[in-house]
Amino acid sequence: MANLANKPILTILGKHGILIAFVVFMVIFALANSRFVSIGNLESVVRSSAILGVMALGVTFVVISGNLDLSVGSMMSFATIVVLDLHDQIGVTLAIPTMYLMVLALGGFIGYLVGYLRLNSLIVTLGMLSAIHGLTLMYSGGKNMDIADKSGTWFSFFGQGEVLGVPVPILLFVLLAAFLGILLARTPFGRKVYAVGGNPTAAIFSGVPRARTVFSCYLISAFCVATAGLMQASRSMGSQNTVGQGLELEVLAAVILGGASLLGGSGTIFKTVIGVLMLGFIQNGLLLMGYPFYVQFVITWIIIILAVWLDIAVKRGKFWASI
Template sequence: MANLGHIYRKNGTVYGESEKKANLSNIYRKYGTVIALFVLVLIISIMNSKFLSMYNILNVFRQVSINGLIAFGMTFVILTGGIDLSVGAILALTGMVLGLMVASGTPDLIAIPLVLLLGALLGWFNGVLISKVKLQAFIVTLATMTMFSGITMIISDGIPAMGITKNSPLLNFFSQGDILGIPFPMIVLLVVFGLLLILLQKTVFGRGVYAIGGNEEVARLSSLPTDRIKTSVYIISGVMSALAGVILTSRLSSSQPTAGAGFELDAIAAVVIGGTSLAGGKGRLFGTLIGVLIIGVLNNGLNIIGVSAFYQQFIKGLVILLAVILDRKSSR
């Protein structure tokens, strides 16, 4: 007789040890990041009670709004099996264009939609090279990251555009405004999350994103417009980066030529920590939101308890590495 190992009983049904481990594994896959966030908040709040103050909680959401928007767009890209290294450069370029337009007297009601359109065009450029020309996403976005950064330096001459919100009430509201005590960047983050969640989970387009990440050739043979969907996810990523650029420009009240440096790494980290597979086809936008919050809580908490910036870099890198290892193990 086969050795069934340990058994346990639940609701009158007898389960083997393997079934118990499978159930625990499923719980981890579904709620692992939420549990990790809860544990992180608990540890930091024990070390410093000010962490759980309402002021600091709202501050965390204000801080994560920029990375959150970029990470949402990055989630769509990674779900198709791609990558977008140009998001930080798109943020810097669109933010600089916004600053120069507002400084030259362009009304913010016109300038903001135009830079969102610019973000879409830059994303479309990436998407066409990847889907139509069939170049590797890593190489394309690495090249365009350098190109977009160069354009930012050319149009700005390397000089920041200052005092952007001084004569721009809408951008000032992006920075300082709130609705019912909730910071406006937090509202933007949650509204965009809700819209993108519906797009990913409730539409044919969203199912196509998962299908391409699972097996692009099968998706193509199933008559899915794979090239159009792949181009579209880079457009979404470009728009999200541009929107993040608007929020960052409003917060700084200036457009910095190097504003987006390193933002692509934080966005990818949030997506991976949130459980989206780098191989594509598996992941959730809600997981990305939790991943964004984990990084935000980690940054904010380490600052509050007085950890050196050098150690912070090491700890963040360690968390990302652990997330990648767990992703690799769960995909086997």
């Protein structure tokens, strides 16, 4: 009887838990510090979260398909260093598409290993994390990159520009989220992604091309990483060769907070956006309340554990496992 009583609560939490948690945190931080809800602070948090958010959009496809991508941090470092170097070598007009092609090639290689060769995505992307980091160091010669002439280029538009008063990083994040949200929720390809992640065997027998779908998910993830690298390079007009180090864990945390299951088959772009913003506002709120920056790591860990526990509880229909 207790399990039956818990099911309506689990259903509500499973569908709207992230939204409820987001509102609760916003109210708590707003009451703790009035500066939290100022327009300037809200815009600053969204803008600073845009790069992480763009990466999380692509990883959402990978996770829903039942796989992982731990290479996105190193890949973002690679994209940033490459586009900055090529900017001075061949000009900004050619540097951007060239960087995208190089990053898509890396994503396609990972997609081939996981999709067509059926290798474990955790092992593959963990290995690629180190390999791409090494590739970045080899490409840069172990040096950081800076644009030589920062005043004579329009490259800063992607990270520092505005369109009708809206910062370009926020605009790119919103537009990409809208496009990928429609792709995932309203197209046959999106249904294939859910099918492959939810039940791979049934998907294959239903005629869903598993290998091609997984391969495409990694290409989407690589495209998003390339976009994030472009935004990062444009914002700072220079970069360390380790700029993306550790971001893969933050990206995965945002996707999990958004309700995407590590078991595959569930998640939405909209909730990933909420997960990204939730991480950003939690970090900002804790700093405004006077807590040292390292406290946010503990709080984030606790929230992730709760999110994973809730996901498992919803699937088994009860809060606690049977002994």
